[in-house]
Amino acid sequence: MKRIPITEPIDVDRRRFVGASAMIAAAAELGIVPAKAQTVQQGAAASLGQLKQIDAGPLSIGYAEAGPADGAPVILLHGWPYDIHCYAEIVPILETQGFRVIVPYLRGYGTTRFLAAETPRNGQQAALAGDVVALMDALKIRSAIIAGCDWGARTANIVAALHPDRCQALVSVSGYLIGSPAANRQPLSPKAEQAWWYQYYFATERGRAGYQANTRDFARLIWQTASPEWKFDDATFDRSAAAFDNPDHVAIVIHNYRWRLGLAEGEERYDEIERTLAAAPAISVPTITLEGDVNGAPHPYPQAYARKFTGRYEHRTVRGGIGHNLPQEAPQAFAQAVVDVSRT
Numbered sequence: 554m555k556r557i558p559i560t561e562p563i564d565v566d567r568r569r570f571v572g573a574s575a576m577i578a579a580a581a582e583l584g585i586v587p588a589k590a591q592t593v594q595q596g597a598a599a600s601l602g603q604l605k606q607i608d609a610g611p612l613s614i615g616y617a618e619a620g621p622a623d624g625a626p627v628i629l630l631h632g633w634p635y636d637i638h639c640y641a642e643i644v645p646i647l648e649t650q651g652f653r654v655i656v657p658y659l660r661g662y663g664t665t666r667f668l669a670a671e672t673p674r675n676g677q678q679a680a681l682a683g684d685v686v687a688l689m690d691a692l693k694i695r696s697a698i699i700a701g702c703d704w705g706a707r708t709a710n711i712v713a714a715l716h717p718d719r720c721q722a723l724v725s726v727s728g729y730l731i732g733s734p735a736a737n738r739q740p741l742s743p744k745a746e747q748a749w750w751y752q753y754y755f756a757t758e759r760g761r762a763g764y765q766a767n768t769r770d771f772a773r774l775i776w777q778t779a780s781p782e783w784k785f786d787d788a789t790f791d792r793s794a795a796a797f798d799n800p801d802h803v804a805i806v807i808h809n810y811r812w813r814l815g816l817a818e819g820e821e822r823y824d825e826i827e828r829t830l831a832a833a834p835a836i837s838v839p840t841i842t843l844e845g846d847v848n849g850a851p852h853p854y855p856q857a858y859a860r861k862f863t864g865r866y867e868h869r870t871v872r873g874g875i876g877h878n879l880p881q882e883a884p885q886a887f888a889q890a891v892v893d894v895s896r897t
Contacts, residue, residue, distance in 0.1 A: 601641055601656060604664055610687030611672045615664030616657035619644050624653035625721075626694045627891055628685065632703020633806060634772035635878055636662055636796035638789075639702065642884040643891075650892060655697075657688055659704060661805030663796040674801050676809030678731070679823035679830065682711035689719060700724035700891055702880055703850075704809070707731060714834040715826070721838065722894040724887070726879045728842040728868070729858035733831035734815035748851040751775070755810040765803045769794045779850040780876025839865040839897035841890040845875030845882065852877070865897045 601617035608614075617637055627647055629640045637656045647654045658665040659681060667674070685708055689697060699720050701709040707730035713720040714731065740746070751771075754760035764771055773790055776783070796802075811817035819827060840862045844855060855868045871879060871886045880887040 601637060601644060606664060607688070607691045608668065609691035610684060611668055612660055612684060612687070613664075613666045613668055614657050614684070614688050614691075615666075616655055616688070617644065618653070618655055620648040620653040621651060622653060624651045625895060626697035627652045627654050627895075628689070628694075628697045628699045628709075629654065629656045629880070630685065630699065630701030630705025630708050631656075631659065631662070632701070632705045633809070634775050634797065635703065635881070636793040638793050639878060639880045640884075641881075643880055643888045646884070646888040647891060652698075652891075652895075655688075655692065655694075657685075658796060658799075659708075659805075660684055661802045662799050665799065667801060673820055674804035674808060675812075675820050676805040676807075677812045677819040677823060677827070678707055678711060679826040680820065681708045682715070682826075683823070685709075685712050686716060686719060695719070696721045698722045698724070698891060698895055700887070702726035702878065710836060711830060713836045713838050713840070715829065717836075717838050722897060723836065723838050723840040724843065724890045724894055725840065726843045726845075726887075727848070727852040727877075728844070728855060729833075729836070729853070729861040731830050731833060732813065733827065734813060735831055737813050738815060745851065752810045752814065755807050756814060756816055761803065761807045764806065768797045768803065772797060775850075776878070779848070780845075780878050780882060781849050782847055782874035783876050783878065783882050785881075833861065835861055835863045837864045839894050840867075841894045842866075842868045843879055843887065843890055844868070844870050845877065845879045846870055846872040847874050848877045848879075850877040867893075 602619065604615050604617055606613050606615050629643065631637055631639045637658055640656050644654050644656065660667070661674070661676065681704065685699070696719050699709040699712055700723070703726070706725040706727055709723055709725055710729060710731050713723045755764065772794060776785065776790065808817050812819055842855065844852065859866070859868065869886070869890065871883045873883070875883045
């Protein structure tokens with residue numbers, strides 16, 4: 554496949570998108586919706602419609618679905634501490650383009666529930682990726698475009714690397730995020746370590762208790778520091794924060810970060826998968842990676858991971874004060890990447 558160099562910065566003036574009509578006009582300029590498309594709701598008013606539930610693997614997964622049943626499937630994966638509403642303004646754009654869009658709650662979020670009380674509340678990367686494959690099996694989706702940010706980007710990376718037959722193409726915010734506890738034992742510079750303060754906080758019992766007692770305040774702080782120029786309102790935050798009321802949320806989050814540092818065991822059934830992932834396997838499917846120009850969360854530089862994508866590849870820097878939650882801060886740029894990668 555043709556390889557595309559790391560180029561193409563995208564300028565996004567978010568003030569253009571304060572009104573719904575401006576959002577449509579901007580999307581039309583990108584060629585992803587017709588100018589006469591229906592108005593897309595903005596902010597907390599945007600809706601993903603009636604949620605659905607389906608048993609998949611160890612979970613009953615809650616998800617939003619839009620678009621024609623016979624459309625090309627797109628699965629959009631959120632991260633922490635966010636939820637499916639990262640994609641509330643992206644779903645109608647992709648629906649207009651004829652995609653079948655699936656937006657699931659990850660384990661520990663929203664209406665997703667474990668089917669058995671005895672199932673470990675495991676947040677390791679292989680378990681999250683297994684959930685996506687199980688969801689695709691349950692929905693009888695053989696292959697899909699998979700796109701995500703934060704935990705969702707890592708999960709999408711893993712599905713693309715291990716199951717390229719199930720991943721038609723990939724859109725990944727912050728690029729290649731597959732890791733391992735062994736790699737994470739290597740110390741970073743003091744400044745880089747400081748950015749991971751919450752990971753070390755979660756390693757303590759005080760941190761677990763603090764997150765449980767102050768989940769919403771904690772999440773709001775992460776939103777503010779990870780996206781320092783994103784002026785979200787209370788209604789937008791509260792809409793997503795409701796997903797953290799899941800009974801397994803704290804357990805999944807704490808296990809995820811402790812597992813990364815080798816402070817919590819994973820499940821034995823994922824051991825072989827994790828050994829494969831620890832070798833940092835290349836991703837061969839067509840890929841577009843995205844990065845905001847003011848991402849305040851820890852993230853790798855594009856030059857550090859470009860060679861991990863061995864198929865058709867392009868990196869785009871999205872400018873205009875865009876932080877860590879790129880899909881919600883720059884929905885047109887994210888939707889455009891999905892549309893473009895579908896054409897490779």
